[in-house]
Each structure stands twice: as C-alpha cells, then as structure tokens.
Amino acid sequence: MSNDAILKIKDKEYSLPMIVGSEGETAIDTRKLRNQSGCITYDEGYGNTGSCQSDITFIDGEQGILRYRGYPIDELALKSDFIETTYLIIYGDLPTSEQRAEFARLLSANAHVHSGMIHLLEGYSRDAHPMAILSAMVNSLGCYDPHLATNDHKHDLENFSEASAVAISKVRTIAAVSYRVSKGLPVIYPKEGLSYCDNFLHMMFSEPNQDYVATPEVSHALNLLLLLHADHEQNCSTSTVRMVASSGANLSASTSAGICALWGPKHGGANMAVIKMLESIHAEGDDGSRFVEAAKTGKGGKRLMGFGHRVYKNFDPRAKIIGQACEKLLDSLGIEDPCLDIARHLESVALKDDYFIERKLYPNVDFYSGIVMRAIGIPLNMFTVMFAIGRMPGWIANWKEVASDPKGKIYRPRQIYTGPVKRDYVSIENR
Numbered sequence: 001m002s003n004d005a006i007l008k009i010k011d012k013e014y015s016l017p018m019i020v021g022s023e024g025e026t027a028i029d030t031r032k033l034r035n036q037s038g039c040i041t042y043d044e045g046y047g048n049t050g051s052c053q054s055d056i057t058f059i060d061g062e063q064g065i066l067r068y069r070g071y072p073i074d075e076l077a078l079k080s081d082f083i084e085t086t087y088l089i090i091y092g093d094l095p096t097s098e099q100r101a102e103f104a105r106l107l108s109a110n111a112h113v114h115s116g117m118i119h120l121l122e123g124y125s126r127d128a129h130p131m132a133i134l135s136a137m138v139n140s141l142g143c144y145d146p147h148l149a150t151n152d153h154k155h156d157l158e159n160f161s162e163a164s165a166v167a168i169s170k171v172r173t174i175a176a177v178s179y180r181v182s183k184g185l186p187v188i189y190p191k192e193g194l195s196y197c198d199n200f201l202h203m204m205f206s207e208p209n210q211d212y213v214a215t216p217e218v219s220h221a222l223n224l225l226l227l228l229h230a231d232h233e234q235n236c237s238t239s240t241v242r243m244v245a246s247s248g249a250n251l252s253a254s255t256s257a258g259i260c261a262l263w264g265p266k267h268g269g270a271n272m273a274v275i276k277m278l279e280s281i282h283a284e285g286d287d288g289s290r291f292v293e294a295a296k297t298g299k300g301g302k303r304l305m306g307f308g309h310r311v312y313k314n315f316d317p318r319a320k321i322i323g324q325a326c327e328k329l330l331d332s333l334g335i336e337d338p339c340l341d342i343a344r345h346l347e348s349v350a351l352k353d354d355y356f357i358e359r360k361l362y363p364n365v366d367f368y369s370g371i372v373m374r375a376i377g378i379p380l381n382m383f384t385v386m387f388a389i390g391r392m393p394g395w396i397a398n399w400k401e402v403a404s405d406p407k408g409k410i411y412r413p414r415q416i417y418t419g420p421v422k423r424d425y426v427s428i429e430n431r
C-alpha cells in the first residue's frame with residue numbers, strides 16, 4: 001500500500017509522494033504535478049505551501065511551540081543568551097567554550113564599520129527612516145569586503161564564518177551610528193571588552209566624556225529581546241532572504257532584502273504600530289475597551305496590532321516571555337508606563353472576546369516588545385531595526401542552507417494569468 005497522495009483530476013488519478021519531517025509534519029510533493037497533469041497548485045500568500053525543507057527552526061502553531069535547532073525557546077530564554085543562540089542557529093549546535101570564545105573574537109574583530117560607511121550615513125537626511133538606511137548599509141557591506149560577496153556561493157561559503165560575523169557585528173554598529181548621526185551626535189565607536197548588547201547600548205547612549213553603563217536588567221532585557229527574534233521559520237522576511245539567495249546572491253544582498261521585507265507593518269513594523277496604537281488609546285482616555293470594539297469591526301482600518309499570527313493559532317510563546325520580562329524591567333527601572341497597563345487590559349479583554357477567540361487571535365511577539373524597547377530608550381523609529389538585528393542569525397542560517405545546496409534551484413513560483421486574452425495591436429489613430 002503506497003503512502004502516496006492520490007489526486008483525481010477529471011477522470012485521471014495522479015500519485016504524489018508524501019514528505020514527512022522530523023516532527024511528523026507531512027507535505028504532498030507536487031514538484032512533478034505540472035509535468036504530469038498540466039496543473040499547478042494555487043495558494044495565495046503561500047499559507048499552505050512548503051517552500052523548502054529546513055533544519056533550523058520548528059514551529060507548531062496549534063501547540064504554541066517554537067524550537068531553534070530542537071531547543072525550546074523558553075529554555076533558551078532562561079538559560080542562554082543572544083550570542084550563544086546566534087551560534088546555535090547558524091552552526092546547528094550550542095558552542096563549546098572554545099567555539100564561543102572564537103565566535104566572540106570574530107564579532108569583536110568585526111565590530112567597526114569602514115570610515116567610508118560613516119560618510120555614507122552622514123549623507124542621509126536626518127529624518128530618513130532607519131530601515132531604509134539599514135537595508136542600504138547592509139547591502140553595502142559587500143562593497144567594503146568584496147571577497148565576502150562574490151555571488152559565487154562556493155567561494156562565499158569558504159569565507160562564511162567571516163561574512164556571518166561581519167553581518168552580525170556590523171548590523172548593530174550601523175544601527176547605532178545611524179541613530180547618532182540622525183541626532184547630530186558624535187559617533188561612539190565599539191569598545192573592547194563589552195558584550196554584544198552592552199556595546200550596542202554604549203554606541204547608542206554614551207557621550208564622548210561619559211560612558212553609558214547598562215544596568216544588568218536592561219542588558220538582560222535587550223539580550224532576551226534579540227534572542228526571541230533570532231529566527232522564526234519561513235516568515236515573510238526569511239522567505240525573502242531565501243528567494244534572493246536562490247539566485248546565487250551573496251549574504252549581504254540577501255539579508256538586505258530581508259530587511260526590506262521586515263519593514264512592512266504586517267510583519268516587523270508591527271512593534272512600532274503597537275506602541276502608536278497604545279499611545280493613541282491612552283491619548284483618547286480609553287482603557288482599550290473602545291478600541292477592541294473598533295478593531296472587531298475593522299472600521300477605519302483599525303486592527304489590534306500585536307495580535308494574530310499566520311502560524312500561531314495559540315499563544316505566541318515569545319509574547320509570554322517578553323510580557324514577563326517587560327514587567328520585571330519596568331519594575332527595576334521604576335517606570336510606570338500607562339501603555340503597559342493598556343496592553344494588559346487589551347490582552348485580558350481580547351482573550352475573553354468571541355471575535356478573537358473564534359479567529360484564534362492572541363498576542364504575538366510584537367505586542368510587548370515595543371514597551372521593553374521604549375523602557376530601554378530605543379527610539380520608536382528604530383523598533384523594527386532592533387527586530388532586524390535580532391533576526392540576522394536566522395536570515396544568515398537560511399542563506400547558508402540555500403547556498404550549501406548543490407542541487408539548489410532558483411525560486412520561481414508559477415501563477416494563474418487573469419489578464420486580457422490575445423488581442424491585435426491597434427494604432428493610436430484608431431484607439
């Protein structure tokens with residue numbers, strides 16, 4: 001008895017093999033369907049389509065499960081940190097102490113950006129959006145280290161450890177320098193001996209004659225935030241990275257494309273949209289109840305930002321972890337943020353409301369992350385930049401999977417054409 005799926009089209013049957021993943025997920029392999037039947041499958045938004053087989057991240061949306069290389073997100077959040085988790089996601093296993101030390105050395109050695117890049121950053125208008133700058137600058141990394149961006153995957157993989165350290169370390173420096181330049185502040189350079197997160201905060205908030213020293217709670221909250229964003233299966237931006245990588249493009253170009261995809265309000269831009277939503281609710285003297293009613297009708301395009309997810313039809317495990325960290329951070333800093341009270345109220349109201357229950361809409365990773373970033377002092381227009389810094393390990397690991405596949409095909413979906421049928425040209429006099 002074959003395990004194949006049988007598809008019947010009119011009077012013909014087609015046998016399609018099944019693919020089963022290590023967690024028992026199943027897929028119908030339709031790669032030969034068009035040749036056999038002349039038909040393609042149709043799945044607008046790819047909600048039910050597997051674009052690849054990957055070893056990096058497993059999500060079970062129904063159970064609210066998220067694992068990086070098999071390790072549950074709540075365990076990593078409790079016991080690991082962003083740099084160790086970055087190594088895990090990129091290289092597939094938790095590092096030994098020697099591997100971790102070598103990785104840290106590579107990151108420190110690549111923390112500075114070329115002086116030419118600082119001139120580029122100084123050329124942007126003060127109100128240029130940091131995501132536009134970040135995508136351009138990340139793509140430009142290949143201009144300063146052309147040996148890392150040859151668009152020959154075999155060659156680029158030979159330099160992969162350096163290229164990935166450049167991407168991880170410099171994305172953070174670019175973000176901080178971009179912020180300083182946009183505020184007309186002197187550039188603060190990376191400092192030897194500081195951890196990844198503490199160095200970012202140093203580059204963001206120190207002054208030439210006064211070092212910013214992060215409290216342990218702030219440093220931990222930023223570490224956790226980046227760790228929780230580090231990868232998330234084939235989301236919009238990661239799929240974009242794989243799409244671009246499949247053409248043979250280098251790591252900088254592919255991750256730059258991922259930054260552009262992340263910018264949208266339905267994806268990485270949601271963390272900014274959540275804060276704007278909470279602030280507007282607060283400004284209107286609403287505790288959130290009126291807004292929830294409006295979001296249910298969709299009037300005025302109102303949506304409960306930070307709620308809902310294409311995959312999680314249960315709680316986003318990251319939202320729970322960030323929500324708890326948020327309370328701890330604000331307590332440690334003695335911050336009373338009305339947005340947190342409103343967020344908590346929205347969550348409690350929505351979780352009891354049939355509209356959200358029926359549509360399985362729960363808080364996602366973006367619902368509390370903005371409150372944490374605001375407490376740290378990250379400006380609103382950099383929230384999605386922080387998401388990009390966190391997601392860089394996942395994009396790099398996915399680029400590597402595509403680049404390492406010797407039989408890798410360029411990603412080229414088909415379509416169903418719905419435009420005009422054949423018609424003859426008509427000269428302009430006769431139109």
Ligand code: SDX
Pocket residue numbers: 231232234235236265266267268270295296298302303304305306307308309310311359361364365366
């Ligand atoms: C991220 O893919 C990833 O993994 C992404 C991410 C990652 O780590 O990379 O997890 C990060 O992008 C999280 C999502 C951040 N975006 C937001 O918080 C924006 C608000 N959320 C929605 O835009 C929406 O929930 C999406 C885009 C996240 C998911 O949308 P779907 O699955 O395509 O659902 P849908 O748009 O088809 O909506 C289904 C129903 C509709 O109602 P009906 O037409 O059935 O009556 O649910 C409603 C929608 O109107 N709905 C919402 C809602 N989200 C969906 N109603 C009110 N508020 C919302 N937020």
